[in-house]
Structures are given as structure tokens and as C-alpha cells.
Amino acid sequence: MNENLYVETFTKEQIDKLHSHLSSQGWDFSDLQYAHWKASYNKTTVSAYNSGKVSIQGKGTKELVQFFIEPEITGEARFGYEDLLFESDSPEQLEPHCGIDESGKGDFFGPLVICCAYTNESSAKALFKLGVKDSKSIKSDKKMISMAEDIKKTIRYKYSTVTLGPEAYNKLYLKSRNLNSLLGWGHARSLENLLEKVPDCPTAISDQFSRTGSVKKALMEKGSKVNLIERTKAESDIAVAAASIIARAEFVTRLEKLSKEYGVELPKGASPKVIEAGKKIVGKFGEGVLEKVSKTHFKTKEDILKG
Numbered sequence: 001m002n003e004n005l006y007v008e009t010f011t012k013e014q015i016d017k018l019h020s021h022l023s024s025q026g027w028d029f030s031d032l033q034y035a036h037w038k039a040s041y042n043k044t045t046v047s048a049y050n051s052g053k054v055s056i057q058g059k060g061t062k063e064l065v066q067f068f069i070e071p072e073i074t075g076e077a078r079f080g081y082e083d084l085l086f087e088s089d090s091p092e093q094l095e096p097h098c099g100i101d102e103s104g105k106g107d108f109f110g111p112l113v114i115c116c117a118y119t120n121e122s123s124a125k126a127l128f129k130l131g132v133k134d135s136k137s138i139k140s141d142k143k144m145i146s147m148a149e150d151i152k153k154t155i156r157y158k159y160s161t162v163t164l165g166p167e168a169y170n171k172l173y174l175k176s177r178n179l180n181s182l183l184g185w186g187h188a189r190s191l192e193n194l195l196e197k198v199p200d201c202p203t204a205i206s207d208q209f210s211r212t213g214s215v216k217k218a219l220m221e222k223g224s225k226v227n228l229i230e231r232t233k234a235e236s237d238i239a240v241a242a243a244s245i246i247a248r249a250e251f252v253t254r255l256e257k258l259s260k261e262y263g264v265e266l267p268k269g270a271s272p273k274v275i276e277a278g279k280k281i282v283g284k285f286g287e288g289v290l291e292k293v294s295k296t297h298f299k300t301k302e303d304i305l306k307g
Contacts, residue, residue, distance in 0.1 A: 003061060003062045004057060004058055004059060004061050004062075005055075005056070005057055005061060006054075006055070006056040006057075006061050006064075006065050006069075006079060007053065007054070007055050007056075008053075008054055008069075008074065009051075009052045009053050009054070010048070010052055010053075010054045010073070010074075011052065011299075011302075012052070014073050014074070015036060015048045015052070015054065017072070017073055018046070018048065018054065018069070018073060019036075019037065019039075019048070021068060021072070022039045022041070022046060025041065026041065027039040027040065027041040027046070028040050028041065032047055032049075034049055034050055034051075035047055035048055035049045035050060036048045036049070036050060041060070042058075042059075042060055043058045043059050043060070044056065044057070044058030044059060044060035044061060044064065045057050045058055046064075056069075062079070065079045066079060066209065070179065071178055071179040071180040071209075072178070074298075074299060075173075075179050075295075075297040075298060075299075076105075076106055076270060076298055076299070092237075093124055093128075093237065093238045094120075094121040094124050094125065095120075095121070095203070096118070096119070096120040096121075096201065096202060096203075097118070097119065097201065097202065097203035097204065097205060097239055098116050098117060098118040098119070098191065098194055098198070098201050098203070098204045098205070098239055098243075099116070099117055099119070099204070099205045099206070099234065099237050099238070099239030099240030099241070099242065099243045100114065100115070100116045100187045100190055100191060100204060100205070100206040100207075100215070100240065100243055101114070101115060101135075101206075101207060101234070101235060101240050101241075101243040101244035101247055102114040102115070102183060102186065102187070102247055103115075103135065103244065103247035103248040103250070103251040104247075104251045105179065105183065106269065106270065107251070107255075107268050107269055107270070107295075108269070108270045108274050108278070108294050108295055108298045108300040108301075109166075109255060109258065109266040109267070109268070109274065109277070109278075109293055109294050110166070110251055110254060110255035110258060110266065110268075110293075110294075111163050111164055111165045111166060111169065111251060111254050111255075112163070112164045112169050112182075112186065112295075113161060113162070113163045113164075113247045113248075113250045113251045113254070114161065114162045114163075114183075114186040114187055114189075114190045114247060115159060115160070115161045115162075115190060115243040115244070115246045115247035115250070116159060116160050116161075116187075116190035116191050116193070116194040116204070116243055117151070117155055117158070117159040117194075117239050117240075117242040117243040117246060118155060118158040118159065118194060118197070118198045118201055118239065119155055119238055119239040119242065123154055123155045123156070124238045124239070126154045127151065127154055127155075127238050127241075127242055128238065130147070130150055130151070130154065132147070132151060132238065132241050132242055132245065133241055134235035134236070134240075134241050134244050135235075135241070135244040135245045135247070135248035136235070136244075138245065138248075141252045141256075144245060144248055144249045144252060145249045145252065145253065147245055147249075148245050148246045148248075148249030148250075149249075151242045151245055151246060152246065155242060157197075158194070158197050158198055159194065159242075159243065159246055160190050160191075160193035160194040160196075160197070161190065161246065161247065161250055162186050162189045162190045162193070163250060163254070164186065165254075166291065166292055166293055166294055166295060166296075167291060167292055169182075169295055170291055170295065170296050170297075172185075173295070173297055180209055180214045181214060181218075183209055183214060183215075184214025184215045184217060184218045185214075185218045187206050187214075187215040187218070188215050188218035188219045188220070188223055189218075191204050191206075191215075191219070191223045191226065191228075192219070192220055192222055192223045195222045195223065195226070199222075201226060202226065202227060203226065203227045203228075203229065204223075204226050204227070204228050204229070205229045205231070205234050205237050205239060205240055206228065206229070206230050206231075206234060206240075207230070207231070207232065207233075207234040207235065207240070208230040208231050208232050208234070213230055215228060215230055216228050216230065252268070255268065258293050262281055262284070262285065262289070262293065263284070264277055264280050264281045264284065265277060266281070266293060270298060270300045274300060275300060275303045275304055278290070278294070278300065278301075278303075278304035279304055281293065282304060282305070287305065290304070
């Protein structure tokens with residue numbers, strides 16, 4: 001994946017919001033044929049075309065997308081999921097610590113699941129032998145669920161999950177209007193719950209999804225005593241990878257349950273297949289059903305309800 005290129009279709013309101021943000025950050029604006037405007041700053045350019053397409057190019061692309069566009073405009077975290085180098089030879093992997101990861105934040109249908117998993121030297125070595133890697137490298141749901149069960153046994157069930165079903169997720173998002181705040185709250189709660197089982201856990205590793213340290217801000221008394229490391233590509237850590245698989249297995253299990261409950265296969269992600277399934281389920285149960293099965297702040301909802 002090219003981290004220096006991002007292309008997405010925005011509404012006029014979203015384009016105006018992006019313009020306002022870039023203006024406040026001192027970006028230089030200029031005219032561009034067939035476009036509302038073009039903005040440039042520090043070798044990064046943003047072009048907002050009349051068609052609604054927004055193109056971002058340059059070295060600042062990833063930061064702008066992950067720290068502003070996804071949490072503040074699209075509400076969908078999908079950028080930057082390239083294959084990761086798994087640091088199995090790092091000695092820090094064998095030290096006692098826990099890792100936090102989530103599943104479902106980029107999926108229109110289904111819940112948001114956040115898991116915190118604890119590993120030490122013996123369990124980390126066992127996980128490496130199992131071939132544990134970031135969940136995005138596992139394409140089979142059946143294999144995901146099976147591996148999650150093996151991981152749980154290997155770490156002696158020293159993990160905790162926080163699951164927000166669509167209705168609970170939508171209510172909390174409505175209060176915060178910020179995906180990063182919601183993720184920070186969920187990561188912090190899963191860590192606090194894990195500390196009930198492993199009170200002497202010295203370190204926690206979480207993926208960095210905001211510049212403001214969302215997880216650290218949301219921690220309560222117990223969690224604040226842990227050395228929390230928020231860093232990019234955290235999924236290369238064995239504890240984070242274990243957490244990612246447990247979280248994803250729980251997500252796909254719950255998504256399948258929702259599909260059976262409503263009699264409509266609900267696909268993962270936010271693709272045209274998702275829109276097609278959304279139209280089908282709305283046709284059967286009405287627009288209100290989306291509150292019960294999906295994350296309604298996604299732009300996908302507008303695409304489903306068109307026409």
C-alpha cells in the first residue's frame with residue numbers, strides 16, 4: 001500500500017470541513033481545474049474535485065488521514081493496513097506485558113470489539129510456535145476462530161474483551177462524535193479489566209491512533225500505573241497480535257449471529273457488497289434496523305439509503 005496517496009469521495013459538507021481544518025493549519029490554497037480548490041503544505045497536496053473526489057499526495061498523507069480525516073470526517077479507519085514486519089526476534093517480546101487491539105472499526109456491520117491480552121516469556125514463545133501474527137494476515141474466519149481458542153488456552157485466559165454492539169456503539173459515538181475518543185475509552189476499559197486478572201502487569205502496548213494519547217487520557221487509577229506505550233504498527237508485537245486475533249474472532253462470530261438473526265448475510269468491511277446487503281435488510285425491516293446492525297455514522301449508510 002502507498003502511504004503517500006489517499007483517494008476518497010466526500011460530500012460537499014465534508015469537503016468544507018476539510019477546507020476549514022487546512023485553513024486553520026496554515027495550508028496554501030490555489031485554484032485547480034475541475035476542482036473546488038487545491039491546498040499545499042510541507043510537500044503534501046490535497047485536491048478537492050467538483051465530483052466529490054478528494055486526493056491527498058505527499059509525505060504528510062498518512063498523518064492527515066489517520067489523525068484528522070478518519071476520526072473527524074469519515075469516521076472510518078481503513079487507511080494503513082499494510083502487511084507488517086513481525087518482530088519475533090525482539091527481546092522485548094518475551095518480557096511480561098499486555099497488548100491491546102480492536103476489530104470492527106472499519107466494518108459497517110457488526111460490533112466494535114477491543115481485546116487486551118497478557119503474555120510472558122513462556123506464553124510468548126508458545127504463541128510464536130503457534131504462528132501467531134496480526135489478525136489481518138488470516139483470511140479464513142474458521143482459522144481465526146480456531147486460533148483464537150488456541151491463544152486463549154496458551155495465555156491461560158489472561159485476556160479481557162470489551163464489546164460494543166451496534167446500538168451501544170451508535171449511542172456512544174453520538175455523545176463523543178469522535179472515533180478516536182471512543183477507541184481510547186474502549187482500549188482503556190479493556191486494560192483496566194485485564195488488570196483485575198494480572199494486577200502486576202508492568203507494560204501495555206497499544207496502536208497509536210491519535211496524536212493526543214487517547215488511551216492514556218481515558219485510563220483510571222489502576223491503568224494509570226501501567227507503562228502505556230502507544231505506537232504505530234503495534235500489531236508487530238506478540239501480545240497485540242494475540243489480542244487482534246481474539247478480537248477479530250469475536251467480531252466475526254457476532255457478525256454471523258446478526259446475519260442469522262435478520263436472515264441477511266452481512267458482509268465485512270464497507271464495500272459495494274455491504275451496500276447491497278444494507279439495501280436488502282432495510283427493505284425487509286425498514287431504515288431503523290441499521291441502528292441495530294451497523295455503525296450509522298459511516299458514509300455507507302447514506303449510500304444504502306439513496307433512492
